[in-house]
Every structure is written in structure tokens, then in C-alpha cells.
Amino acid sequence: MNSLSVAERIEGRSEPLAEASARLEKGDFSGAIALLEPAFKAGDDSSDIVEALMRAYDGAGETAKHEEMMAVALQASSQPSLKLAISYAELAMTRKEWPVAAERWQFIIDHCEGFPHQVYVRQARAWLAAQQFSAALHTVNLGLEKQPGNPVLSDLKDVIASRKAKKFQLTAQQLAAPITIRWEVDEGEKRIATLESFRHYRIRGWIDARQDQRPELLVSAPDGADSLALTTLEPSTPSQEAGWTFEYGFDFSQDLTLGVRLKNGRVYECLRFSLAPVMEVLEGREGWLFLANDTNASIDQFTGKKRLDAEQKQQWQHFVDGIGPLQRQRSLLLLIANSKEKVRPEYYPYEKASITPTEQVEKFLQAEKIDYCNPVAAMQAEPDSYYPTDTHWSGRGAYLAFIACMRHFGFDDDFASLYAFEQREVVGDLGSKMDPPAKSLSTVAVFREESGVYCRFSNYLPGTGNITIFENSKPIHARTLVIFGGSSAGAGGFALLFANVFQRVVVVNLPGSYVHEVVEHEAADHVILQTNERYLATPGRVIKTLAEANLDHAVQAVPAAERVKLLQRMSRYASCEPYHGFMTTLLAG
Known part of the structure; x- marks a missing residue:
């Protein structure tokens, strides 16, 4: 904001604003921008200027500036426009900028009254796409507090919980290189674990390189590369060559490559890591799904192994x-x-x-x-x-228990007179592990009184x-x-x-x-x-x-x-x- 009085600012912008509005009506978006931008850059961020610029940038196809004006309008208002806030969040969803989108949905939850329950669904989907499962579950639970039993939120909760619990196994592919990296899992880590467990997963490794080559460990991921120090491995016998060792925690939730950079500047990619999903659902007869490869070894329990x-x-x-x-x-x-x-x-x-x-x-x-x-x-x-699509009993099964x-x-008591039963189509904790999620009919117990x-x-x-x-x-x-x-x-x-x-x-x-x-x-x-x-x-x-x-x-x-x-x-x-x-x-x- 500049230091001019309100009266001076209104007087100073009235003519350019009126002319800009006229140009907007004629579709002359560039002309409107030329009239309005100087005032905004000089510090006039009044609602009239911002809204007019927003329309002008949108009409001119200047997406980034249009979005900037949306942010200014939302932050400046004590009662932000719900429609504008939703559009602002959906822009980030369209670009698949999931954490940004989640923050924008949160702005609606915090500042806009009377927002539809779909806002919870959209924020949860953004967190899910960002693989932030705890945050996604938190959002769904908030939505279910407002609308208990909402079928969309209930099904989404099953999907999120399944993704959070989904098991993976770390695999590595040896790449063609004159230097070999050998590795093993730290004793404290599980070889089959959830994605969260692999976000900071410790492994030990050995590199067969001479002392005079002075290697560095290179770690390459989609978001960039880094180099880590190695420790000299002294030979245990006179005939054994010296080598290098390391022990670090890595983020294996994304594909990751380990390589070596030698003193002479040569770089070799040696190991490419990825997570292989572990089968968690066993498909039985007539579309019935069952648990598989769980930590309790359900199949082995059933078969007596x-x-x-x-x-x-x-x-x-x-x-x-x-x-x-x-x-x-x-x-x-x-x-x-x-x-x-x-x-x-x-x-x-x-x-x-x-x-x-x-x-x-x-x-x-x-x-x-x-x-x-x-x-x-x-x-x-x-x-x-x-x-068919869940490990747990239905409402009928719960009633029997x-x-x-x-x-x-x-x-x-005559409990049969107190409860009625309805059938509803649901995803379930097993159906949510399928792609696309599988649904089936489940019986629900409804209290009559x-x-x-x-x-x-x-x-x-x-x-x-x-x-x-x-x-x-x-x-x-x-x-x-x-x-x-x-x-x-x-x-x-x-x-x-x-x-x-x-x-x-x-x-x-x-x-x-x-x-x-x-x-x-x-x-x-x-x-x-x-x-x-x-x-x-x-x-x-x-x-x-x-x-x-x-x-x-x-x-x-x-x-x-x-x-x-x-x-x-x-x-x-x-x-x-x-x-x-x-x-x-x-x-x-």
C-alpha cells in the first residue's frame, strides 16, 4: 500500500479504472492491463483494481498473472469468495501440484463459510496424490465428522488406508559399470514394509575401488542429485584389496540410483533401486477377495503351515x-x-x-x-x-456377534425388532487395493428407534x-x-x-x-x-x-x-x- 489518502487514491484511479473497465467490455484485455498494471505496481491493491486485473489477465491468457491476482484477492478479503477460492485450488489440481492444491483447499476450510463437503474430498485426493497418507486420512475424518456415513468419503477413506498400508519390497538392478556396489539392509529394517517406512530406509554398502581412486557416493533421484562421503574399508587379510563402505538412510519412496564419482572425474551409475509392490489381495471364487502376504501370514495359518x-x-x-x-x-x-x-x-x-x-x-x-x-x-x-471386498464382517455379521x-x-431383549438391515455398495479394505477399486454390496444394520x-x-x-x-x-x-x-x-x-x-x-x-x-x-x-x-x-x-x-x-x-x-x-x-x-x-x- 502507498501513503496516499483514501480520497487521493480513489480520485487518482477513477479515470484509468473507468477506461480499463470500458476496454474490458470491448475485449481489449491488453489495453486494460496497460492502464491498470502501473497503479497496482505503485501499491494500489484495492479490490476494484485487483478484480479488473484478474479479468484482464484471464482474458489475455496470462495464466500466471491471473493466478497471482486470485491470490491477492483472496488474501485481502475478510470474507473470501468461495467460488474464487475453489477455482484457485482447482488450478493447482489441474497442474498436479498436489501439496499446493492441498494448502489452497485448507484456505477454504479455514476462511470460507458454508463450503460444500466436496472440499474435504478434493483436499483428501490432493494429499493422496502427494502420497501424504496421514494428512489425507485427517481430512477425510474431518469430513466424516460433518457428514457421518457419507459414502464418497467412506470409500475414499478405505482407499487411503489401503494405500498407506500397502506393502512394498525394495529391489535393485545392477547396472553395467566397471565398479560394483554391494549392499544389504540394515538389521533394524523390514524387507517388506509400507511406503512410509521406505522414506528413510537404512542400507549398508561396499564399493570395490582402489584407495588412489578416492570415490564419492552419488545419489540420484527425480528431484536432484547429491554426493556422500565414503569410509575406507581396511583389508582383513594381506591379500585382500582395500575398499570403501557406507551406511546411510535413503528415501526409497521414489526411484533412486547409486553411483560413484572417482577422483579423475569419471562417473558411473551402479545400482538402480525401485519398490516392487507386494501382492496383498488373493482373488477367490466368484469375485471374493481375501487377504494375502499380511504380517500375520493368513494363508499359512489357514493351511496349517x-x-x-x-x-x-x-x-x-x-x-x-x-x-x-x-x-x-x-x-x-x-x-x-x-x-x-x-x-x-x-x-x-x-x-x-x-x-x-x-x-x-x-x-x-x-x-x-x-x-x-x-x-x-x-x-x-x-x-x-x-x-466380497473387505476382510471384516458386515453390519449383519457385527449384529450376529x-x-x-x-x-x-x-x-x-427382542433385538430383531430394534434393527433393520439395508444393502449398500461399498469399496472395503480389500476392494480399495484393486485398481480400479472394486465394490460390492454390504449389509448395514440400522437402528429403528x-x-x-x-x-x-x-x-x-x-x-x-x-x-x-x-x-x-x-x-x-x-x-x-x-x-x-x-x-x-x-x-x-x-x-x-x-x-x-x-x-x-x-x-x-x-x-x-x-x-x-x-x-x-x-x-x-x-x-x-x-x-x-x-x-x-x-x-x-x-x-x-x-x-x-x-x-x-x-x-x-x-x-x-x-x-x-x-x-x-x-x-x-x-x-x-x-x-x-x-x-x-x-x-x-
Whole structure:
């Protein structure tokens, strides 16, 4: 802004502005620019000048300057134009400048009132294209808070979660060069891991070059090249040649080439690295999809190749020894969320072994008279208890598990009169791994009555360590339920089925575990320890406090910027102790 008074500025620009407006009407965009640019460059960034210049640059095809004026107009206004802000963001989307686009969508979320939910979808797609999966999930979750059950956001969430969890294996191609680089993975790294894990992935290497060649390690990536120092490798025997070694963390999320530059200036490309996707979906009969190459080795469990080893058996014995006394003190049930291949073996391309980890675990539970529920027979009896494009049970399957638990707890209500069932087309966590994503019909359980359920608290932590509390202002039973579960606790609305009938439901993502502090604080009437069948190789834990759950590992896996956002979202709720204080300490640490 210049130092002229408002009156002087209006008087000084009125004639050129009027003439420029006339030229704009005639389509003389260059003439309008010639009249308006000097005023703008002199410091007159009034809305009239900026808007007129914006029209002139657009008409003249000067895209960069038009976009610059859009930015000026948006930043200068206390109530930015929603239409203009969306156009500004879409320009970056068109150019595939994904982080820039995401920032522009964020401007709309922060400054524009009444924006459509599609803004969340577009920002999430921008973050997804930029492979910033945590940020994309954060955006989708914000959108789902505004519109719970929105099908576009729900499907997009599945796609993002699958991309985030997608597994890769690092491969290297030796290139024709007179110098060889040998390499191996650092002992602390997994050879099959997610894209995030490969963003800073340590390897060790050796280069067979003479001492007098004094090589440097060259690292070439799409965004540029760099050189790194090498360490002299002294020969271990008199006959061995000296060489060079290195150990660094590299970003293998993009193609990367390692080479050597010698003292004489010669450069050789030696190794070209890339990530090979690992097959995660097994296509069964009639379009049914199943999990493959997961860390729990689902196929090997089903076929009996992987069973409990001696250490795992000892762990299970220790676990049932701890659960037994608790179950005699309170209403406690261990629930197994069945693996899909156990429920629908007719679609699975492998034969089930007579003994799998499930049968081994059941033997421990039965020997110690532990109450547990394995609802596989009930699930098999209902064709829509699971569906083709997801690992988890459907709303029907969740309802069957809910009924089994409620009957175990002694309730004989007519629950069939409380719930109706609808079919909806969804992507699912397996369908989202296909290209393009595959959809199938899933059955959803719908509460017939007017529900009094609302979310009392959530720490919004993704996965392990998530704590969500539902309260009901119109409960059928004034009871409190605590669920220690995994992903199936939310699948098909499982926890919400209980929330519709109980007064308070506390869900803690610690599959199959038991935390004394939580149960005692809640004075829980009932407790469910839910675990997915493929997790049975390792039992849960019986611990005294949340601090013993070591959730700091789960929190540290979330990028620092996302932890700040999680803290902000959690703080929207009125303080809910001890959970609020516990998570505030973790997230702020």
C-alpha cells in the first residue's frame, strides 16, 4: 500500500479504472492491463483494481498473472469468495501440484463459510496424490465428522488406508559399470514394509575401488542429485584389496540410483533401486477377495503351515492364567472376530487344515474354562455376514456377534425388532487395493428407534491406542460396557450396536487385552476382549494402567504436524479424564 489518502487514491484511479473497465467490455484485455498494471505496481491493491486485473489477465491468457491476482484477492478479503477460492485450488489440481492444491483447499476450510463437503474430498485426493497418507486420512475424518456415513468419503477413506498400508519390497538392478556396489539392509529394517517406512530406509554398502581412486557416493533421484562421503574399508587379510563402505538412510519412496564419482572425474551409475509392490489381495471364487502376504501370514495359518510355537503357547498359558480370575469377578467375554476365509471357505482357493492356531488357542481357553465366543457357525449360516471386498464382517455379521455377546451377558431383549438391515455398495479394505477399486454390496444394520447416542470423547489416534467413548441419553439398559478390540470393534458398526442400547460404551484399540485402570475407572458392568482371528498367534496382555500399553510408540509413528492436529481435535471435547490428560501428555510430548 502507498501513503496516499483514501480520497487521493480513489480520485487518482477513477479515470484509468473507468477506461480499463470500458476496454474490458470491448475485449481489449491488453489495453486494460496497460492502464491498470502501473497503479497496482505503485501499491494500489484495492479490490476494484485487483478484480479488473484478474479479468484482464484471464482474458489475455496470462495464466500466471491471473493466478497471482486470485491470490491477492483472496488474501485481502475478510470474507473470501468461495467460488474464487475453489477455482484457485482447482488450478493447482489441474497442474498436479498436489501439496499446493492441498494448502489452497485448507484456505477454504479455514476462511470460507458454508463450503460444500466436496472440499474435504478434493483436499483428501490432493494429499493422496502427494502420497501424504496421514494428512489425507485427517481430512477425510474431518469430513466424516460433518457428514457421518457419507459414502464418497467412506470409500475414499478405505482407499487411503489401503494405500498407506500397502506393502512394498525394495529391489535393485545392477547396472553395467566397471565398479560394483554391494549392499544389504540394515538389521533394524523390514524387507517388506509400507511406503512410509521406505522414506528413510537404512542400507549398508561396499564399493570395490582402489584407495588412489578416492570415490564419492552419488545419489540420484527425480528431484536432484547429491554426493556422500565414503569410509575406507581396511583389508582383513594381506591379500585382500582395500575398499570403501557406507551406511546411510535413503528415501526409497521414489526411484533412486547409486553411483560413484572417482577422483579423475569419471562417473558411473551402479545400482538402480525401485519398490516392487507386494501382492496383498488373493482373488477367490466368484469375485471374493481375501487377504494375502499380511504380517500375520493368513494363508499359512489357514493351511496349517503356521501354528503356535513353544513360546506362543507359553504366552497363551500366561494370558489365560491372568484372565481366569478376572472372569470370575466380573462379566467378561473373549470374542473372536472370524477370519473371512473361515466363514466363506467355499470361495477360498486353499484347503483348511484340521488344526490351525484357532483350534490351538481354543484348547487353552477350554482347559482353563475361559468364557469365549467364536461365532463362526452363526456367521456361516448367514450369507451376508461378510462381503466380497473387505476382510471384516458386515453390519449383519457385527449384529450376529452383538447378539451372541448380549445373550452371554444375560439379556433376552427382542433385538430383531430394534434393527433393520439395508444393502449398500461399498469399496472395503480389500476392494480399495484393486485398481480400479472394486465394490460390492454390504449389509448395514440400522437402528429403528430414535437414537440418543453421541460421541463423548475420542483421541482420534489411528489404529492402536485409539480411545472412543459413546454415551446414550436414551439407553434401554443403564449399563457401561468396555470393549478392548481391534479394527473389527468398529467394522459393521459393532460398537455402535451396543451404544444404541447401553448408557456408555468405551472402546479402546488394544486387541484382546485388558487394562485394569480403564475397567475400574468405568466401573464396567460388562467387558469384551475382542481380537481378530488372524491375531490369535499372539495373545493380548493384562496390564494395570494405560501407561503400560506403551502407546508412545503408536503416537510417535504419527508425524509431528498430525499430532498437533489430533490434539486440537481432541480438545473440542469437554475434558474426559483420565483419557484426556493421558493423551494430551502423549501427543504433546
